[in-house]
Amino acid sequence: MRTAIGVFLTLVALTALATAADIHAPAEVTAGTSFSIATSGGGKATFYLVGPAAVVKRSVDLGSEILVQESEIEHAGKYTAIVCAEQCSTAHFYVRPSEGARISLLVHPSRVPVSDSEAISAVAFVSDRFHNLVLTPQTVNFLVAPKDATEMSQKVSAGNGVAWVRLTSGRKDGPVKVGATLGRTSELRVVQQVAADACNLHIKSAWEGRSFFVETDPVRDCSGNSVPDGTVVSFTKTDTTGKTTVDVPIKKGIAKVEMPVTGEAHITVASGVVTGNELSVVGRQ
Amino acid sequence: MNRAFGVTIRAMSIIVLLGTIAFFARNHIFPSASADSSLPHVELNADKIGPRSIEDRTSQVVPRDYAYAWQTLAEALASNQSDLLDGYFTGWAKENFSNLIATQKRTSVHIHYVDHGHKLTALFYAPAGDVMQLRDQAQIERQVFDGDKLIDDEPLTVDYMILMTPGADRWLVRDLEATSEVGR
Numbered sequence: 001m002r003t004a005i006g007v008f009l010t011l012v013a014l015t016a017l018a019t020a021a022d023i024h025a026p027a028e029v030t031a032g033t034s035f036s037i038a039t040s041g042g043g044k045a046t047f048y049l050v051g052p053a054a055v056v057k058r059s060v061d062l063g064s065e066i067l068v069q070e071s072e073i074e075h076a077g078k079y080t081a082i083v084c085a086e087q088c089s090t091a092h093f094y095v096r097p098s099e100g101a102r103i104s105l106l107v108h109p110s111r112v113p114v115s116d117s118e119a120i121s122a123v124a125f126v127s128d129r130f131h132n133l134v135l136t137p138q139t140v141n142f143l144v145a146p147k148d149a150t151e152m153s154q155k156v157s158a159g160n161g162v163a164w165v166r167l168t169s170g171r172k173d174g175p176v177k178v179g180a181t182l183g184r185t186s187e188l189r190v191v192q193q194v195a196a197d198a199c200n201l202h203i204k205s206a207w208e209g210r211s212f213f214v215e216t217d218p219v220r221d222c223s224g225n226s227v228p229d230g231t232v233v234s235f236t237k238t239d240t241t242g243k244t245t246v247d248v249p250i251k252k253g254i255a256k257v258e259m260p261v262t263g264e265a266h267i268t269v270a271s272g273v274v275t276g277n278e279l280s281v282v283g284r285q
Numbered sequence: 286m287n288r289a290f291g292v293t294i295r296a297m298s299i300i301v302l303l304g305t306i307a308f309f310a311r312n313h314i315f316p317s318a319s320a321d322s323s324l325p326h327v328e329l330n331a332d333k334i335g336p337r338s339i340e341d342r343t344s345q346v347v348p349r350d351y352a353y354a355w356q357t358l359a360e361a362l363a364s365n366q367s368d369l370l371d372g373y374f375t376g377w378a379k380e381n382f383s384n385l386i387a388t389q390k391r392t393s394v395h396i397h398y399v400d401h402g403h404k405l406t407a408l409f410y411a412p413a414g415d416v417m418q419l420r421d422q423a424q425i426e427r428q429v430f431d432g433d434k435l436i437d438d439e440p441l442t443v444d445y446m447i448l449m450t451p452g453a454d455r456w457l458v459r460d461l462e463a464t465s466e467v468g469r
């Protein structure tokens with residue numbers, strides 16, 4: 001009788017060893033860092049690791065530790081470890097991002113008028129070397145390097161992996177570099193600063209042979225930057241025949257148009273919302 | 286008797302053929318997500334969004350497209366078709382889920398989601414309107430199969446940090462990262 005009970009208990013113990021597969025994983029590990037999952041029981045089992053970007057499946061021996069390789073936990077997120085013998089046991093753990101190592105930078109717009117208040121926005125995303133967004137606070141240094149001017153910088157703390165700034169464009173036209181750095185990593189974008197609207201628009205007239213021409217002085221913005229060629233300047237003539245408007249693109253810095261004049265005439269000039277001086281002229285008989 | 290048997294066989298063949306055509310059309314000819322009753326419930330709270338305030342239209346479109354994203358993700362994982370992800374995923378999110386599907390094919394393991402809804406909180410909307418960061422508290426039931434054998438089935442509450450960017454006619458999920466750090 002005693003022998004029978006002993007055999008029975010041994011069988012129960014062996015069965016338990018073969019089927020029980022408790023697993024214990026740490027609550028949180030760092031991306032790209034190998035670690036071990038403890039198992040109990042005995043015999044062969046199948047190990048599954050279900051992560052945000054991959055499923056792993058392999059045979060393991062119960063009772064020994066399961067080594068999870070660095071490459072199997074590169075992606076941050078929630079993971080489920082499953083060990084199945086006759087029954088399955090499950091453990092969850094999180095993979096947190098490793099330290100910030102990369103910056104993605106969005107800068108808008110790519111062209112901006114000079115002296116435009118908070119017209120440039122720069123948004124930086126901080127991620128680790130596996131492209132996981134780093135949610136712990138990180139300090140990002142934004143840099144602005146205008147052409148022929150002193151570089152400026154501003155430190156911003158990234159919350160939830162995002163840092164951003166708004167910048168006012170400089171007074172001089174030309175390219176300006178906007179960058180963000182995190183430790184040794186940096187990203188750079190170039191924004192083209194262009195002249196703003198015309199300022200102090202001025203026209204003059206002249207006869208060239210039998211033709212009457214009206215032209216602007218070199219068209220500049222209020223900071224002295226040349227307004228780009230192609231910007232439209234509108235000349236409006238009012239004389240005895242009525243009112244006529246001619247739109248002329250700036251070419252080589254000035255806008256020029258031939259305007260037949262009959263009798264007394266008034267000529268005005270405008271570019272966008274900016275108006276210039278008025279000429280009073282008399283046409284040749 | 287033989288004639289009746291032949292008619293039955295022919296009818297069954299036609300039903301099987303139609304079923305196959307319908308399945309093929311759904312999965313290959315029209316692989317994008319369809320608006321049907323399986324669209325998960327998504328709520329959006331944009332009270333704390335900044336620095337840009339959310340436009341009315343955007344506040345309607347973002348939760349709608351996020352729901353489509355989860356619907357297509359569930360379909361893609363269930364059918365091992367990574368091309369379904371093209372509709373509502375881009376960037377790292379698309380790459381990661383495509384990789385997940387590739388490993389599903391290799392291991393014969395597949396994931397089945399039963400979606401019980403999402404509570405989105407908009408956190409950041411870039412000044413230029415080109416990216417939005419959101420937090421999602423998702424209620425999902427995830428079943429893991431090895432072949433036909435169910436190896437894990439449990440309800441999960443998962444916090445996700447999401448980046449979405451506007452595409453031509455919809456918002457796309459660019460990053461979807463489950464985190465234990467949300468709300469810390």
